[in-house]
Amino acid sequence: MEEYPEELRTPPVALVSLVGCPELHTLISTHLHSEQPPINTLALPDFSKISIMAKTQKDTSASGQAAGILKRDWLLKHRTRVPAIVAALFSSDHVSGDPAQWLQVCTDLENLKALIRGRNIKLVLVVVVQSTSKHDISEDRMIALRKRAEVDSKYLINFVPNDALDLQQSLNRMGNTFAELANTYYRDEGRRIKMRLERKSFSSIELNIRYCFKVAVYAEFRRDWVEALRLYEDAYHVLREMIGTATRLPAIQRLVEIKTVAEQLHFKISTLLLHGGKVIEAITWFRQHNASYRRLVGAPEVIFLHWEWLSRQFLVFAELLETSSAITPSISFPVSGRADRLTEWELYSAYYYQLAAHYLKEKKSSLELALSMSEAEIDGMAESVVPAVYVGQFARLLEQGNTFSMQPLTDEDYIHYALAEGKRFQDSFEIIALVKKSFEMYSSSKAQRMASYCGFQMAREYFAESEFGNAKQLFDSVASLYRQEGWVTLLWEVLGYLRECSRRLGSVKDFIEYSLEMAALPVLPVAGVLSFSFKECGPAGPASLAQREIIHEEVFGLVRGQSSLASNEGNSSLKVTGDHPIHLEIDLVSPLRVVAATSNDQSVHRVETALVLSLVTNKWLRLTYDIKSEQSGKLECVSVIARMGPHFTICCRAESPASLNDLPLWKFEDRVETFPTKDPGLAFSGQKFTQVEEPDPLVDLKLVASGPALVGESFIVPVTVTSKGHAIHSGELKINLVDTRGGGLLSPREVEPSSSDNLHVELLGVSGLECEDESKPGMENIKKIQHSFGLISVPYLNVGDSWSCKLEIKWHRPKPVMLYVSLGYSSHSSEPSVQKVHVHKSLQIEGKTAVSISHRFMLPFRREPLLLSKIKPVLDSDQMPSLPLNETSILVVSAKNCTEVPLQLLSMSIEMEDDGSGRSCSLQHGGKDLIDPALLVPGEEFKKVFSVIPEVNVSNLEIGTVCLRWRRDSGPEEESGSNTAASEVLTKHRLPDVNVELSPLVVSLECPPHAILGNPFTYFIKIQNQTQLLQEIKLSLADSQSFVLSGYHNDTTFVLPKSEHILSYKLVPLASGSQQLPRVTVTAMRYSAGFQPSIAASTVFVFPSEPHFKMAHIMASPESIAVE
Amino acid sequence: MAAIYSLYIINKSGGLIFYKDYGSAGRMDTNDSLRLASLWHSMHAISQQLSPIGGCMGIELLEADTFDLHCFQSLTGTKFFVVSEPGTQHVEGLLKHIYELYTDYVLKNPFYEMEMPIRCELFDINLAQAVQKDRVAFLGR
Amino acid sequence: MIVCVAVVGHQSFTEADDALKLHHIVHCSLDVVDERVNNPKKSGPLNESFLGLLCPPENYKVYGYLTNTKVKFILVTTDLDVRDADMRNFFRRFHSAYVDAVSNPFHVPAKKITSRTFAERVSTIVKSLG
């Protein structure tokens, strides 16, 4: 587009010429230019210059035969030299000046009129009024002036420059007038020529076209785009008809001229369309244009001209499209269905750039061909050839002396000229530029395949220009796409180029990589290969098997260091040498396809080497190694490295990036298809690693626990480490106590874990470490002991030796605990770095309460104090037993062995911590203390009786704490030496507080300890009033069939304060055995509280006859104690 | 009124692979049925030998005063026999049908092992239906 | 005449004719296919397998066809006046040929179709279209 003349590229603008008063010209022209539509000015300082506008005398149309289609300069002329309006500027004082000045004005005016006579260029008078002399413009002078100029009064404009307001007014007025006049001017001009068209009054088809063109241009001057378009199209069609019919010029030049004109017309048309926003139409138009001219290649010698022309068409249209697509962003895509509907790419300017490049390539090649053919040296006659008067024509410029004359060319001359011209241009860079453009556009619009195709073409150009650096870079990116999409044929070609590039660049590594990849590419069906024509395929040659073999040979010769290839680049030659060894990273799944070497050697790799391998075609080679693993964990095959020749290695990672992709490219090629599936594990999971277990320990670790542990005792768990198999170095014993039911061994509440008693279970320590040498005490081995964790170092143990220690664990609460003991050691003394062997043992130990202590209170026999708290329900009376003040109560404490092992009871006592306030109650235990420990078999219960006499009346009396000393009974051999059972345990049990109260009444029954059938006995009921009050007592005696009794059954008496009321009944037993005495119910009216002696209290044993036995037995029974 | 008492299927080697009782008086325990089956197998074979002319297919109907015994042996040697009320008609048809059921629901059950006792829910069900239908048919007449 | 018929699977590629240029054409035309599939509203009757003309008719006409299984058939022809109807018909027959070919148990999906019968069938279909 740049090479088009400016007047063609831009829409025409009306032209006005200013004459005189040059000082105002800039002012006016800027104003006019800023008008909408703008107006250009042709400014002439004074009237002597007006000759510029003078007509150029036409040399034409004497003969109706036109010498060409369009005059080259016509458009320019009307844009720059032929104004629509001439504005004559006179200063007012000249107009109304002295006669001499006036005369001057008149002559100027005359000249001007003379100039525009016969052409309907409009004349406008502008009188520049100096504000100073505003008043004295004589009216008649003005009229005279108008008369002379023969212009309508409204074309006489007073121009007042000095006053801003007036200035603006006059400028506007001027602008409007000019616009109006210009419009009429161009309309008239257009109409004039249109007339000829309508009257068909043109002698030749050329004129027809020319007229259409002119009318169109005039229409453009008037911004009448529609008409302009129509006429351009007419012109275009007429022109198309000329082809084949016209005879004027020699054939070649004729075609050239037509094409050139067609190009101009087409340019105009598509510009108009595009700026009108009619993108689709423009594109369809272009399609037609292209279609109708593509085949007009013209003479074979200058076929390159055609390609050049075609290329230019595409280029220009591309540029237009690109610029306009900025204006009209969104294109409504036509719905499909029409057979010739537009396709996507036609909307992308990229497409046109690409084709422009394509045809430019055509041009280049055909030009080269033509040049090679034209033997004659051609430059000589080229200089004097110049563009002729008509568009698209050329002529030889002959100069005789100082006069020039145009002489038409013969086609031969023209061809020479064209060739000479063609030689001057360096096309390939142009091509690259074009492709680059479309490349960028495509890639920006995500059409990567298109883009890569462009890239490929670029690269090829670079390659042709032997800029291998750029070429290689481009090819590489292209190759990656083809690789990824598996387009073998294309990949082959690209690789061929790449290989060549790297050879030229002398980079051995790349060369080898590409060669290998090519050699590994799947083979195409033979049918395909045949249809290759050699010029198509790149340096690689056809993708035949033979070709592969050649490459294969070549590269392997190279890597073996046998051969070396001359890289045409400079003196260096491709060679694999010791000082440049080569290492390739190869992809697993696409064999010999190079991947980005991601060498992250994070861990220590070990290398297994095999001897010389020979690989058979189409077979898998299975290598087997016996690997000695001294590390436990994952043993993985990271990569396989093959070495070829002295200095060349190929590394193939087991996990290559591509192997992660779901569909590796060559997987399905025959050679790789037959997977070794004999071993299903391998076949399926393609197993690359195995789990290495640590060596199974040849050590046994024993934990033994003698039954459940008992709360309170320090429980001993012996741990024995015996090495069988290998020695134990730097052994370490970890001990852990874990609550089986989760949760800690601490009760959550307690804060300071240090104090032992809030610790449920506690590892006291490790005792009895018996090492080989008793000299060093075991305690040193203890590295750390916490209440639930222990760490002990185990001394060196030789094979067969054993070592043991005892864990002391103490339970404070009953709780099952898991004891974990793990022994970590290394089997070799030497390096501690190597993996330690670990042996784990665990043992669940139940912690049980050894003895459960319970107690109960009893009142004295047959003595019933009235305890008010029993009657009226006091809230806390239920949990707290009440004891009568100063009365003897019996406390029975019983300890039950709830383990599975027999226990020895050493002592039981009640300790009461006496606070300062003296003895709150007296307490002595009846019976003698046990001298030798009492044996409690599991489940057995031991009872001991205490008598309690509360002495102070307190709501809650502390009785004290039961202290029980016991130990495991380890049978007769207990005495023997240091034995676990020896440790005795003290279990404490705090007795709950009791409520002491004074009982107002005490009812006691008295009767002999036993009765004899038939023998009467007396049965006393004593009611003791302990209060200062008179107590009314109602009492009733129930009948009982086993006794006959005398005395009244119901009675109400009063008991005096602090005195005792005694009732006595005579009873005669009627039945033997333990009999229920008549039950007495006493009701204290004062408290309206009735109470009854307990059943137990009111029974008596009736002997059938006088028994004979000792009382002593009975005396032993606890009750009797209470009695006394 | 006619009724099917019981159905036996015996594999080619004389093992009882299926036994179903449709409320006959003397319901047998497994051992008895097994014994009986092998016995019947041999009897069937013997009967073929007894035949004066070759190509005898063995007993097909055995009539007793209290029952009829219809037997059908497939060419593959599997024997189906049905104990029915005397004079029950169309038992052959029933047997054929049972044979088809056997091919459909026993042999086509991938979990059935050839020659092994038949434990196929679907077979039982369809068999039951067949016998039922059969009964109904008779009731109809 | 039809110079090239290509079957383009998800990954791999099988062709009836092997000229590099055609490879390029076919390969590039895939972009169009993607384009059409990605915004269906543009491509005509909804989701029809036949995609119609893919590229502007410059020297060649390129037609496309996309099966439900995302396999693309690309046809390149040199005669610039072929009717869509013929193309449709062609592709239908071609498709059935293709289906039978991939029904061969020994055909590995996405691998080059190495079936003689397929080749024959294709060539007959191509011939029939002239």
Next chain:
Amino acid sequence: MGREVSESCVDSLLTEIVSTYCNGFYANKPELAARRIEAIGYQVGHQLSERYTMERPRFSDHLEAIKFICKDFWSELFKKQIDNLKTNHRGTFVLQDNRFRWLARMSVDPSSENSSSPQDPSTMAENKAAQAVGMHLYFPCGIIRGALSNLGIPCAVSADISNLPACDRNNITKRNFDPCLVAPLTAHCELS
């Protein structure tokens, strides 16, 4: 409708596939056997989908494809459609066939396993039976997976035999086959 063969042919083949791989090659490695059987199914599904999607417009979305499987595809294979299609709209689809032909002839008898496992026969038999039937379901699962992935929907298909033939004594003819598949468009690709 093209040519046909007796149903027993396909049934027998299916039975043989399973027994060959489960009792033959990989008697002790059920998971490997399963993979092989599934692979066979996959290929079949892959090819069938190719056939049955001819002459039909392309599917615009996954749901369409899955509907295709439920309707046309299924009736091509079994002369009936899937009875029930559920989805959680997060890529999990549940296809349910209440009378799945390939289970129609199967009856698994728990009592048969009793001998092998005296302790707690019921459950033992249950899962044994389930396993056995499950083996037969890898094939149809493979088919579905093959078909869908050929339609461009990579997915995992698993069958759930909620009520085994042996389990529902009350219901004679009902045979459930609920493959449940998860397309990878969901992040959490877990089969249920």
Next chain:
Amino acid sequence: MAPVAPRSGDAIFASVERVNAELFTLTYGAIVRQLLTDLEEVEEVNKQLDQMGYNIGIRLIDEFLAKSNVSRCVDFKETAEVIAKVGFKMFLGVTASVTNWDADGMSCSLILEDNPLVDFVELPDTCQGLYYCNILSGVIRGALEMVSMKTEVTWVRDMLRGDDAFELQVKLLKQVSEEYPYKDDEYSEV
């Protein structure tokens, strides 16, 4: 019992449950391919296919008998005919022809022009030596064995190897008769 008249192959085929042949064909194809992948050796695959066929045959025969009502064949000739005309038809929907009887009528050929197993199939070059349809021979062998005919079935022609038809040669080795519980002397019954 009154023997029900044997039914024609077509009649049975019309009556039995049928399925889409493509499913069958492709399934079989997939099996073969999987076996090839797993067993690698073509010979192994042949064996395996034959074995599978046998397993199928020993079950299928009963269905055949039950549904076709064929009564016991008088001789091997008839048997062969029944297989060709009824058996193949009933299961595969195609009929075979029986030819190439040897003198003593102990071996013949089953010719199969149309074979649903091999639709779409083309043997790759790597699989020469594979008897693709070997399952058929297994089926026949198994089935005949159940009706107490020991046979040997071999492939003579194979379309997949370029022959014009499939030809199975069935050779009758011996006819074992039922064992008798109480005496076990050979008793040839025909």
